[in-house]
Amino acid sequence: MTLRTPAGGPWVILAQLVRPQGRHGEILADILTDFPERFAERKRLYLVSSETSPTYVREMTLENHWLHKGRVVLKFAGIDSIHDAETLRGLMVAIPETERAALPEDAFYISDLVGCEIVDVSTASTTVGIITDVDRDAGVLTVKRPRGGEVLIPFAKAYLVRMDLKGKRIEMRLPAGLLDINAPTTDEERREMEESGGVEGGKE
Secondary structure (H helix, E strand, O other), X not given: OEEEEOOOXXXXXXXXXXXXXXXXXXXXXXXXXXXXXXXXXXXXXXXXXXXXXXXXXXXXXXXXXXXXXXXXXXXXXXXXXXXXXXXXXXXXXXXXXXXXXXOOOOEEEHHHHOOOEEEEOOOOOEEEEEEEEEEOOOOEEEEEOOOOOXXXXXXXXXXXEEEEOOOOXXXXXXXXXXXXXXXXXXXXXXXXXXXOOOOOEEEO
């Protein structure tokens, strides 16, 4: 399984503006996407104050960009001075969720998985709980149980039976005893389980 991490809500966050970089409005930004090369394909970007419920949204035209020491420098049209760039400090660079990158087969955006109900169909249809988090590096789902507590479930293709992301329901056939084994009782046990394994992952 390949996991991709987008931002939740209507926006996909690509970067966060850090500080002016240069005298002509250039801005240094932290990269929050695994596809920085796609900046070359995107001339229209948006600056937002929040992922899910922004109080500030501004459409921008990207004139130029280049990578710099693990970050990216962005030059927007109309931002031509240090002062102009300073006013944008801290804002997030985003695109509408509908414009996020297409994924290969058997790859899913994490925001589509979070909130889904996990149903174990190994014997009878039993609700395991709701996905609250995904460790894309370990390929592990954190699932909140109906009666409280959490369980960790490997997001393995072998366990999947049916996925209805629009209906927020994922059916899995889980091995006997897996829920007991993967129910950490301490923070240390949980950390150890999250650090085990690994799959290819990424963000928009």
